[in-house]
Amino acid sequence: MTNDSKQTRPEDRPSGRRYGLFGVSAYPQKSSLDEKQRSSMSRALSIVIVLIAAAVILLMLFSQSSPGLTVTFDTMGGSEVSSQSIPYGGTIEPPGETVRPGYVLEGWSIAPEGEALWDFEHDTVTDTLTLYAVWSPQ
Amino acid sequence: MKNPISRKVEYYKTLDAKDKRSFWIDGLLNNAIYIILVIFLIYTATQNSRLLSWAALANLINLVAANLPMALGIGGCIILTGTDLSAGRIVGLSAGLSAALLQGASAANKYFEGLGEPGLAMVVLVLLVAMVVGGIVGLANGFFVARFQLHPFIVTLATQLIVYGGCLIFYNSNGNNGQPISGLSQVFRSFVTGSILPPIFGQTIPNYVLYAIVVFILMWFIWNKTTFGKNMFAVGSNPEAANVSGVNVFMTTTLVHTLAGITYGYAGFIEAARISSNVSNTGQNYESDAIAACVIGGVSFVGGTGTVGGVLLGVVLLRVIYVCLTYLAVDQNMQYIIKGAIILLACSIDMRKYLARK
The missing domain is CATH 1.20.5 (Single alpha-helices involved in coiled-coils or other helix-helix interfaces)
Known part of the structure; x- marks a missing residue:
């Protein structure tokens, strides 16, 4: 052959x-x-x-059902910050400026009591979540 | 020695205006799937940049390695102008068997309670058992097709149902009552999903990728360098002419289906460890992806043509499209529609090329 x-x-x-x-x-x-x-x-x-x-x-x-997971920012008394839509496994962009008279922004945390701060460089999003602003008095 | 591109450019220059237009139209239509692929990739990359990471590439390579052996097996059947609808269920049965025989000693709901912790020898033995089981079903397929001139479609449809029934009975026996078989032994898991190689670019390469490369090389050798392979292509092109030339059409047909069955058995063994929890439904519809990959990769349904490289290309293309759909978070139900549409597209292109051949 x-x-x-x-x-x-x-x-x-x-x-x-x-x-x-x-x-x-x-x-x-x-x-x-x-x-x-x-x-x-x-x-x-x-x-x-x-x-x-x-x-x-x-x-x-x-036909995308969920372009991303919604991350909302609770500023705890400061000025509004818009929410973000992050794809699964992605990192969050550091949010826009927020001001609260008489307070300094320490960072953002997944709990209102503000223990561990969210690491915007390394922490990834695997579900919808809300980040709470952590303030300390001036 | 002119290279193909400059030769093509020269040929293009000799065409008149009308032929030039059909050159471009043909080019666009025949490569429609590649064009879609590029569009998918670009769009997905803009929507979800994680697509362009080493992790995504490693994930793609793993998926291709998991799906390639099955596609190579079914490719042989398609070259014979046939098909194999029982492939997925054979994978499921083989996976269930492999899992049941290679559970860890302390697994909850252990299927074979008398078995202890398997060693490496047992793992290799079970691999052989899985391939033999797949080969037996393949042999049955091939025998009915070859001996009684029955349509491969109807034969493999029947064996698909029989194998599925056997699988269901298996999962319901021995006190298992339909539960998933999991708790696989460490040796089994590291044999398949463990990694001999050091991480490349931060990604670990599981062993089954290496095994898939071996299977690919083996198939390349069988298809291109053995008499059996040449006979397979001959029978697929023209069974009467092959018969007249002295090819044993019966043996060739039977062996092609048996070889396909062996690859399904192997694929099931790998799948058992890869998904780590096996149910009676494992393997359902796997053959549709394998057949689609073959058609996309140039294994024509007219029979008699196809290359292992083409099958690999088809598997890669299809997987890239699926991965893009995942990264885009496209609705799972819509993914079915898109997959079906792509199969139709691949067949239409195949048919158009067939009609255009001078």
């Missing part, structure tokens, strides 16, 4: 196949389709390919 046996040309195949993928000849026999039928089928396929490709891309773009 030479290497050619790996890829016989379709027109060399016999006109009757025993079975195709679903027990019937999965592909129309080349000899049974004339040039006109072949080109119209090819054109229909081209349209189908474009339609399916477009559908897949649109589905991807518009």
